[in-house]
Amino acid sequence: MLEEMQGHDATSGSSLRLTSAQLATMVAHCIRCVPEEGCGLFVGDEHGVVLSVHPTRNEARSAQIYSVDAHDHLRIDREAEDAGLSIIGAFHSHTHTDPWPSPTDVRQAPDPTWHYVVVGLRHETASTRSYRIIDGNIFEEPVVVVDKYNPT
């Protein structure tokens, strides 16, 4: 099921880099939103480094659809701009399907430079996968937890 498109120029070397606390914030928000889909935005830099995670309201209030609350989006966009940063992606949960972008996710992806994270809540342990969506094509990228503990 994993389709890795190797060597695509726009995504070669692309990854999402975040801390364990940021990952936990995102997953916890999605779990709290169950049975609805949870969603939010990331602010970061042009290298895919997440600087802050911003859970938002889901305007659709649905288990099948998410729509980042327009006022939350405006506030986060302004704060990012004031800090010389920008919104670099969005996350949302799939409460009962696999964490792969759906046709709707692909069709409605707003920005080809963004990172799109799907938090899968289908199984007991949440899974988090990140993608670039460009011209209707999905490219999975690694989620790099920058402060992961690796005992030796």
Add this chain to the structure above:
Amino acid sequence: MSVAVRLPTVLRTAASGQAVVTVDGGTIGEVLEALQRAYPAMSGQVLTNEGTLHRFVNVYVNDDDVRYLDKLDTKLGPDDVVSILPAVAGGTH
């Protein structure tokens, strides 16, 4: 009247890279029509070909989403700032 319009990253290429542009209009509808006339590469992305607001775009006057005001008929004042952001949405299917 001249109105400042903040553009989302995805539309800036169509405006020669500018993040904020100034167009004339007294309502949101007039401003968005003027925007698409000034930057034809944006045609169909903010207003549909039928002249309605594209469903995947959010337009704000200052802090307010125009869907909760008067939509395209929302009147603008001299210090109002219009912002355009893409809708961020998707779903299971």
